Every structure is written in structure tokens, then in C-alpha cells.
Amino acid sequence: MKKASEKNIERLLKYMEFAKEKINADGHFIFSHELASAVGVSPEQVRRDLMSLDISGIPQKGYPLKEFLTEITSHLKCDKVTQVVLVGLGHLGKAILSHFMKIRPQLSIVATFDIDPEKTKRVYSGCMIFHTNSMPKVIKSKKATVAIITVPAEHAQETADLLIKAGIKGIINFAPIKLNVPEDVFVEQVDITLSIEKTAYFAEDSNKEK
Amino acid sequence: MKKASEKNIERLLKYMEFAKEKINADGHFIFSHELASAVGVSPEQVRRDLMSLDISGIPQKGYPLKEFLTEITSHLKCDKVTQVVLVGLGHLGKAILSHFMKIRPQLSIVATFDIDPEKTKRVYSGCMIFHTNSMPKVIKSKKATVAIITVPAEHAQETADLLIKAGIKGIINFAPIKLNVPEDVFVEQVDITLSIEKTAYFAEDSNKEK
DNA sequence: TCATGTGAAGACATTCACAGCA
DNA sequence: TGCTGTGAATGTCTTCACATGA
Numbered sequence: 001m002k003k004a005s006e007k008n009i010e011r012l013l014k015y016m017e018f019a020k021e022k023i024n025a026d027g028h029f030i031f032s033h034e035l036a037s038a039v040g041v042s043p044e045q046v047r048r049d050l051m052s053l054d055i056s057g058i059p060q061k062g063y064p065l066k067e068f069l070t071e072i073t074s075h076l077k078c079d080k081v082t083q084v085v086l087v088g089l090g091h092l093g094k095a096i097l098s099h100f101m102k103i104r105p106q107l108s109i110v111a112t113f114d115i116d117p118e119k120t121k122r123v124y125s126g127c128m129i130f131h132t133n134s135m136p137k138v139i140k141s142k143k144a145t146v147a148i149i150t151v152p153a154e155h156a157q158e159t160a161d162l163l164i165k166a167g168i169k170g171i172i173n174f175a176p177i178k179l180n181v182p183e184d185v186f187v188e189q190v191d192i193t194l195s196i197e198k199t200a201y202f203a204e205d206s207n208k209e210k
Numbered sequence: 211m212k213k214a215s216e217k218n219i220e221r222l223l224k225y226m227e228f229a230k231e232k233i234n235a236d237g238h239f240i241f242s243h244e245l246a247s248a249v250g251v252s253p254e255q256v257r258r259d260l261m262s263l264d265i266s267g268i269p270q271k272g273y274p275l276k277e278f279l280t281e282i283t284s285h286l287k288c289d290k291v292t293q294v295v296l297v298g299l300g301h302l303g304k305a306i307l308s309h310f311m312k313i314r315p316q317l318s319i320v321a322t323f324d325i326d327p328e329k330t331k332r333v334y335s336g337c338m339i340f341h342t343n344s345m346p347k348v349i350k351s352k353k354a355t356v357a358i359i360t361v362p363a364e365h366a367q368e369t370a371d372l373l374i375k376a377g378i379k380g381i382i383n384f385a386p387i388k389l390n391v392p393e394d395v396f397v398e399q400v401d402i403t404l405s406i407e408k409t410a411y412f413a414e415d416s417n418k419e420k
Numbered sequence: 421t422c423a424t425g426t427g428a429a430g431a432c433a434t435t436c437a438c439a440g441c442a
Numbered sequence: 443t444g445c446t447g448t449g450a451a452t453g454t455c456t457t458c459a460c461a462t463g464a
Contacts, residue, residue: 013407040388059442059445082410095305103403107410146413170413172405178250186412188405193313195382195398197223200292200317202396203356203380254457269423269464
């Protein structure tokens with residue numbers, strides 16, 4: 001099996017999300033053009049993405065919704081449990097914790113860490129705050145494989161190093177620096193400042209073109 | 211001039227950031243391979259990106275740092291002032307406000323909005339909170355062109371519509387839905403849940419390949 | 421000699437166009 | 443008839459390979 005691209009997986013996750021909503025509402029079938037307009041891509045793109053799934057649609061009717069959901073859920077491994085930890089309880093860390101505490105039943109934040117002793121040994125949003133020192137121990141005992149980094153940029157690399165040593169295989173990094181990691185560790189960079197600056201650039205741009 | 215791609219602009223912004231740090235430290239020249247390793251791309255990629263700038267490097271020496279910064283700053287329009295507003299003062303909105311209040315001297319959040327009357331007519335992180343009703347008036351008077359949406363998903367589209375009617379040309383959308391906007395409005399989608407789910411997928415993936 | 425600048429090749433992603441099926 | 447599935451064409455982005463210049 002050829003490995004799926006990041007974009008492919010992102011779109012599949014969105015299709016899954018939409019299908020979940022739709023199954024609660026009505027209908028036993030779903031068309032590629034429905035998924036397409038919900039996610040903002042072309043119907044051909046949808047069908048191409050679905051080629052990697054073990055499912056086939058029926059012309060004029062679409063894809064059988066229930067089977068579709070079962071298949072896409074297992075394909076995206078959303079039936080497996082993944083433990084997530086969060087490091088750095090500043091404003092952003094707290095916001096993510098309270099906003100995204102339970103992303104899916106199978107994917108939740110099981111522990112958080114901060115370097116400030118004032119903050120530790122407490123519970124925030126139903127989640128225990130440990131001191132950074134105990135990261136290796138807690139990560140191993142919780143069997144966490146994914147981590148969210150919301151520490152200041154100057155500590156992001158050392159945090160990543162510690163996490164990886166403790167067994168973390170996927171990192172969502174909110175610090176605006178490039179992390180150096182072994183190639184078996186996946187890093188998703190979320191750079192909010194960059195997003196704002198980029199938007200400012202393109203917003204300006206469309207002003208000028210008039 | 212052919213229009214630059216999003217990726218191109220993202221990388222240029224990162225080069226600019228790195229060059230700013232470097233000029234404070236030392237050196238009058240900067241190599242493409244320095245920029246490359248700082249940002250995590252190949253040197254060829256850097257040189258390709260810099261082709262759109264009106265600057266040329268000197269073999270064996272690199273690019274003259276000061277001129278480079280001047281040129282890239284003006285190319286990215288980072289010498290122009292842009293007013294940003296934020297809509298939705300939940301956890302995430304507050305975090306962004308306090309974390310990114312001043313992104314650059316020329317780019318700052320000048321007003322925030324919330325629909326909850328309890329929250330309005332106050333100042334948070336040095337920024338006035340207005341009621342959503344007054345969005346058109348305030349946006350026009352502040353001459354804002356960029357907006358950050360951190361309202362719940364079910365209100366994101368209507369918020370976007372209002373913003374656009376008030377003159378907003380660029381939106382950073384944290385709600386997990388696709389916004390429908392006129393084509394002269396730029397939308398940057400920041401979907402944190404999706405990022406976490408994607409990372410969980412690829413983290414799992416590398417587990418399996420062993 | 422070593423880094424830049426760039427045509428050409430390659431890799432990757434998207435769209436087109438249409439065959440095939442219910 | 444009209445929606446799926448997919449080969450082929452197109453478009454976009456990245457890397458290669460090398461001529462050029464200080």
C-alpha cells in the first residue's frame with residue numbers, strides 16, 4: 001500500500017466528520033458531490049481520495065452511508081485509542097486544554113505538564129498538571145504517543161527531545177521554530193503568528209489589485 | 211508579476227524572521243544554506259523563493275543582510291500597517307489576544323467582539339471588547355482589513371458574512387467549517403482539532419511500520 | 421573554489437474526459 | 443440517465459545539475 005499524503009488524510013478526516021453529522025440526520029447514501037461541497041473540493045477529488053478505501057459507490061445513489069463511515073473510521077484508525085499529553089500551560093495551552101479536552105472519544109488529553117511549580121499538582125479542566133521533570137515517567141505510564149507543545153519558542157526543542165526520548169511519536173508544535181526530530185517522529189507545525197501575517201499579506205494583496 | 215503562492219509567502223516570512231534575528235547578532239551577509247537550515251528547506255528552494263525579490267547574492271559571500279532585510283520586508287508589505295480584529299472571546303480568543311496582541315509593530319489587534327453582553331464594554335489585555343452588534347461601525351472606524359474568527363462553528367459563517375460586509379479582506383478562521391466567501395477575500399483555515407487528529411494518524415502509522 | 425541563479429527534470433496533486441454500470 | 447471509477451492530461455511545486463561569476 002502506497003502511503004497516503006498529509007493532504008489526503010486531512011480531507012478524509014473532514015469527509016468522516018461530515019458523514020457522522022449526516023448519519024445522525026437522515027439518508028442512507030451520500031454522494032461524492034455532497035462531500036465535495038461540504039469540504040470545499042471537487043467531486044473528482046473526493047472520489048480519488050476514496051480510492052484508497054475499501055468501498056465502492058453505486059452510480060445514481062452514491063456511497064452507502066453506514067458502510068462508508070465504518071470503513072473510513074477504521075482506515076483512519078479512529079477506532080484505536082490514542083493518548084495525548086500537553087506541555088506548557090500558558091494562555092494557549094489552557095485554551096487548547098479546555099477547548100479540545102475531548103476531541104473524540106478515542107482521542108483525549110490525559111496529562112499536562114508545566115515547568116512552573118506554582119501550577120503543578122493541580123487539576124485544570126479535569127486534567128492533572130505535572131511538573132516537567134516527571135514527563136518521562138508519566139508519559140510511559142499513560143502510554144501516550146502524541147504530544148502538544150505550547151511552551152515558549154526557546155524551550156520547544158528541548159521539550160521535544162524529552163518527549164521523544166519518552167516515546168512520543170507525533171508532535172503538534174505551536175512554537176514558531178522548526179523542530180529537529182528523528183524521521184520516525186511526525187511533526188505538525190501550527191504557527192498562528194505566521195497564519196496572521198500570511199493573511200495580512202494576501203488581504204493587502206487583494207486591495208491592491210483593484 | 212506572477213502572483214506568489216501561499217507556500218512561497220510562508221517561507222519568505224520565515225526567512226525574514228530569521229534574518230531579523232541574525233542582524234541583531236552579527237554578520238553582514240547571509241547564505242542560502244543558513245536560511246535553508248533555519249527554516250527546514252533545501253538551499254535551492256531558498257534561492258528559488260528569493261528569485262521574486264529584487265536582490266542578488268554574491269557567490270562565496272551570500273546575500274548582503276541589511277539590503278536583504280529591507281527588500282524582503284517591503285516585498286512582504288511588512289512596512290505597511292494592518293489593523294486586525296478578533297471575534298469571539300472564548301478560551302481560544304482570549305489566548306490569542308494575550309499571546310499575539312502585538313505580532314509586529316505594524317500588525318496588531320485593535321478591537322475584539324463578543325456576543326455575550328456580560329463580556330462587553332470591558333478591556334481585556336489592553337483591548338476593548340465591543341458587542342457583536344457594533345462590528346460594522348467599529349471595523350469601519352478602525353479601518354481594519356483582517357479578522358480572526360474564534361466563535362463556535364455554528365456562528366462562524368454568519369460572522370464571516372458580517373465581517374466581509376464591513377470591509378474585511380482577510381480572515382483567519384479557527385472554526386472547523388469551510389467558510390463561503392467572495393473570491394477577493396482570503397481565508398486561512400486553522401483547524402486545531404484536525405491537526406491533532408492528523409498527527410494521531412501519522413504517529414500511529416510510524417508505530418505500525420516497525 | 422564555492423555559492424548563486426536557473427533551465428530542465430522529476431515528483432506530486434488536481435482536473436479533465438469518458439467508459440461503465442445501475 | 444447521471445454518478446462512479448480511473449487513465450490521461452494538466453498544473454504546481456521541488457530537486458537536480460550545471461553554467462556563471464567574484
